[in-house]
Amino acid sequence: MSQTETRSRRPEPARPGRPRSARADEAILQATLELLAEEAGVAGISMEAVAARAGVGKSTVYRRWPNKERLIVDALAALKRPLPDPAGGSVRDDLLALAEAMCRERSAKHGRCLWNVLGGADKYPELLARYHREVIEPRREIIRRVLRRGVETGELRADLDVEAAIEMLVGAMTLQSRAPAATAPPEDLAERVVDTLLRGIAA
């Protein structure tokens, strides 16, 4: 990994005095997502094409992102809405809020972007590793904290297999995005999955 890999790569948040820069960042991320949804995969994306689609100069893109892999990870991160901060009530309420948020963020565009990237991701191991580290893992950590808290409060069994439970919850919420419209999952799937999971893990 080069030295430049360590510098901050997140778009700076919009703030007074820098509206133009924030707007450019947003346009660049959206252009990347549009191209990801249209072109199939990482190979179909170039910094030039992103700049052209966003209506900015190529140097504006490079000023923030050193390469397209970094840009794509940030674009995928922007695609996911942040998971809600667990309210800290019952474990069931917190898991349900998280599961429902995962359900809501599924869309045709979301799936297309993600699959177009992940379909070729074995050719881009650094991109895949970064995506997991920066996008997936922080989300799993939110669920992990809820489960661990549940063990501490006695709501969940003391010998809970936290990682297996996360796989099942996230897996069930992710799987449904593959279904054709005709066999879309029921509205109450998040609740049914959480309750089925809890009956297994509740102390």
Added chain:
Amino acid sequence: MSQTETRSRRPEPARPGRPRSARADEAILQATLELLAEEAGVAGISMEAVAARAGVGKSTVYRRWPNKERLIVDALAALKRPLPDPAGGSVRDDLLALAEAMCRERSAKHGRCLWNVLGGADKYPELLARYHREVIEPRREIIRRVLRRGVETGELRADLDVEAAIEMLVGAMTLQSRAPAATAPPEDLAERVVDTLLRGIAA
């Protein structure tokens, strides 16, 4: 849907007297998978390219498959090894055998083909519907039968939410194929997931 949609589209099984035809079918399906893994998505595949890659005439492809959507669904079906026939011992043994089989079939090629197709699948609703009907649903039905038998024998709770349990089991086994090699799931994930699921659904 045209009349031709109703005729049999499965490649005929190899049998004495038709070895050449069976070999051609196999070559065509493998060529389709190779192209799916290389080109990104359904749009990148043509009957011409498949015929050329398989070393057969275009008419040989069309003789068996009326269009590329049908061919792609059969190729994806060939990519999945059949799930083991549940032995009918304990529900835990049967679920574990199914989960481990789902684990084993995950590979870079498998994921790439599947994601390259599913990434653009909202543009091909008939392909997606057929894939679910002919490939996914029969596999889910095998799991469903094991769960229902478990309810009948009293191994599983009477009010079991069968569909939610299937989502969790299949979801957890599917999710792991997205992980980069560095964060590959533990060897015993199938067992841990089945046991976590059972503690929820065991009567």
